[in-house]
Amino acid sequence: MTEGSIGAIRVNGRSYRRPTAPTVVICFDGCDPRYISHGLSAGLFPCISKIISEGFFTIADAAMPTFTNPNNMSIVTGAPPKVHGISGNYYLDKATGREVMITDASLVSSGTILAALADAGKQVAAITAKDKLRKMLGSGLRGICFSSERAREATLKENGIEQVEQLVGRPTPDMYSPDLSLFVLDAGIRLLETHSADVLYLSLSDLVQHSAGPGEELADTFNREVDKRVGRMLELGAVVAIVADHGMTDKCTPDGQPQVVYLEKALNNLFGSGSVRVICPITDPFVKHHGALGSFVRVYATGSVPTQKLMDAAARIPGVALVLDGESAAARYEMPPEKEGDFIALADTYTAIGSRPEEHDLTGLAGHRLRSHGGLSEQSVPFMVSRPLNATYRAIAQDRRLRNFDIFDFALNGIV
């Protein structure tokens, strides 16, 4: 055993050093690399800019599909979805035919780095904006785990912490407010200031990114606020690593109308009603800002039309970039095969794929363009660590394209 590996923990086949300085990993939800490049040139990111110049920065690939839950779970497990079992927010249970939203930890099929570090004696805190993620992130974790959405309700028994509003100094934010994310960062800062955590995973919400692109005031204001908080964490001596769960792309026609393929409707029109069911795994209780429209769907053949015939027809629809049978999709994108549809469809860059128009309420978009994610166009994400890399990790970073779920490896093992 080398000196560096003393006390290392092993999770899903990878080992991680226990940190000697407080370590914060931020999942900057929906932070497309274009927000970073715009923010740097517009001066929104004095602190993130410092990380980029003094530490390490690259562009990495998110796990597929590029949705929030699969990628958050990949980040905290250091592994692709086939290992942890979460490949969407929402899926169709083939055995029962029921459509199920994934909000608890029962489908998480692997351990997490957070739980292992806590078991090794570290004080670990996982804070998420949306409560839908909390139980999954907290799977097996003996530590602090709560959401800003339900900060008010946190109890020592359930969340390992109470009186969060007093700790942060303001009330629980509205679920559709940018403060849902800023509250997560402020809670993390308070835990650092009070020496109540030495490993923190802070997962934000992509509400702002769904609503506003780089250069729009809502996004710029939000990004400035995030940067200030990153600065405070650096001031407190923390190692800060930032990654995103997915990027974000405009899904509109040039005149600003949502550009959408309603795939269930299109295929049932061609082959007769009841031929297919299309499941949009982006669906969650926060649909207001995207109408449950993303760039990746799973399709189930529910009638007598052969799957291959349905796939051929789907692939010919303008706006559909790629169609793959479930088995090939699972193999190519390292997704759990048992959760796959008969086939998947990916949208092209500026298109979203939905099911039937009735299932997608676009009234919540009033005032902003449809922006979403889920496919290959949203796979590139920023990846940064506030300290310089050691020689081994510099070599790894030169050798291969990094994944967003390498972030704990780089933050814990990769720094000098």
Ligand SMILES: [Zn+2]
């Ligand atoms: Zn997200």
